[in-house]
Amino acid sequence: ENTSNKIAAGEVVERPASVIKELIENSIDAGADSISIEAKNGGVSLMRVTDNGSGIDDDDVEIAFERHATSKIRSANDLESINSLGFRGEALASIASVSVVELTTRTINKEYGIYARVEGGTVKELKQVGCPVGTSFVVSSLFYNTPARYKFLKKDSTEFGYISEIVNRIALAKPGISFKLTGNSSVALHSPGNNDLLSVIFSIYGKEVSRNLLPIDYEDSILKIKGYAGKPEISRSTREYQSIFINGRYIKSKLISAAIEEAYKTFVMKNKHPFTVLNIEINPLLVDVNVHPTKMEIRFSKEQEVFRSVYHAVNNALLSAPL
Ligand code: ADP
Ligand code: MG
Numbered sequence: 145e146n147t148s149n150k151i152a153a154g155e156v157v158e159r160p161a162s163v164i165k166e167l168i169e170n171s172i173d174a175g176a177d178s179i180s181i182e183a184k185n186g187g188v189s190l191m192r193v194t195d196n197g198s199g200i201d202d203d204d205v206e207i208a209f210e211r212h213a214t215s216k217i218r219s220a221n222d223l224e225s226i227n228s229l230g231f232r233g234e235a236l237a238s239i240a241s242v243s244v245v246e247l248t249t250r251t252i253n254k255e256y257g258i259y260a261r262v263e264g265g266t267v268k269e270l271k272q273v274g275c276p277v278g279t280s281f282v283v284s285s286l287f288y289n290t291p292a293r294y295k296f297l298k299k300d301s302t303e304f305g306y307i308s309e310i311v312n313r314i315a316l317a318k319p320g321i322s323f324k325l326t327g328n329s330s331v332a333l334h335s336p337g338n339n340d341l342l343s344v345i346f347s348i349y350g351k352e353v354s355r356n357l358l359p360i361d362y363e364d365s366i367l368k369i370k371g372y373a374g375k376p377e378i379s380r381s382t383r384e385y386q387s388i389f390i391n392g393r394y395i396k397s398k399l400i401s402a403a404i405e406e407a408y409k410t411f412v413m414k415n416k417h418p419f420t421v422l423n424i425e426i427n428p429l430l431v432d433v434n435v436h437p438t439k440m441e442i443r444f445s446k447e448q449e450v451f452r453s454v455y456h457a458v459n460n461a462l463l464s465a466p467l
Contacts, residue, residue: 145240149237149238149240149265155236157286159296159297159442160191160307161309161416162304162395163282163286164183164187164191164311164394165314166235166239167181167191167239167308168181168311169314170235172321173216174195174197174198174199174278175197176196176343177196177320177322178193178322178337179194179195179324180192180195180324180326181194181308181325182415183304183327185300185312185328185343186197186301186304186307187252187286187303188286188296189285189305191282191283191285192282192283193281194279195280196277196278196372198252198278199249199254199257199277199279199354200258201247201254202254202258205258205270206270207235208236209240209245209293210237211238212235214233216233216296219313223363227373240385241398242286242293243284243285244282244295245261245263246259246260246282247262248261248273248275248279248280248310249275249278250276250277251280252277253290256272256273257273257276258270258273258274259272264289266415278395282401307325308327308333310367311323311332311393312348313387316387316391317394318339319335319339319343319344320327320337321335321337323337331349341370341423342372342394345357350456352378353378353419356374356375357372357373357374358375359371359372360373360457362456362457364453364456366430366450366453367425367450368425369424369425369453369457371420371422373407373419373461376408376412376462377462378418379412379413379418380417381416383416383417385418386401386420387420387421388401388420388424390426390431390442391424395440395441396442397442397444399450400451401426402451403452403454405417406438407454408458408462411462422458424456428445429444429445430445432444432445
């Protein structure tokens, strides 16, 4: 059982950033509106994710670390129209099999919380403690028992860069949640959680970007798009300024990128990439999301319609700007 968890961990847990991603997604699924993330030495020595979500009931604490333990799917039908971010029940088991995990959690209906310490997938300590409602995970000694994977970690600053990228993305997708990311001692991101996408963009990219944006607010018969299109002059030579979310999930899509670039075609030089943040809401039945957990590519069943909608959403925003 521990061996298969370690193998599964290879798929889910590639590096510290993938641990952070899974923990944050669990916090979101638990209804948290405030999530703080701490990463020491690029997350390799320690990661802490603390939320004010529902907490885990004391009866469920040990179960949560078991493979395929998920509280999020009730029937096979749910797979078709998945709403929660996690649904495989693999993340915690995988993370715990290759690290030391400490969990402190309390639900609203209990006057005590639970502390659990899990090493390499085995529960070493379990006790009642006093703590606030919500959940805090501390993951340390990542890959201590999988030296081959440990060896592939990059330098701390690079690993922290990956973490920061992931947290920024999730913050953009969830403007209603306050995210705080702390590196060795400095705060890398603190989004207000006031449901205002522009203030998230401000906290990530700063003043220069956030004062040069055109709002996108588009709806047609197949999708809804909210977001911002950067004015052509803040375009960059890399594509990292493009963030696309489908139903709250960060994705990469050649189709959507092509539609964005087509919309900017007459405004931006060929080798430049515009700043765009698109939150797209679409009927989940038109999207294939049941892909590998770490893959971000996505498939649509109405490609031409999606292309046309994204093109119009972005183009309308650009045309509305005073030139
Ligand atoms: P999944 O998210 O796919 O269900 P995970 O392995 O990520 O599987 O988590 C296992 C279970 O642990 C979740 O289904 C949930 O019940 C519980 N859990 C994990 N993290 C949290 C959290 N931060 N708050 C509340 N419950 C949590
Ligand atoms: Mg999960």
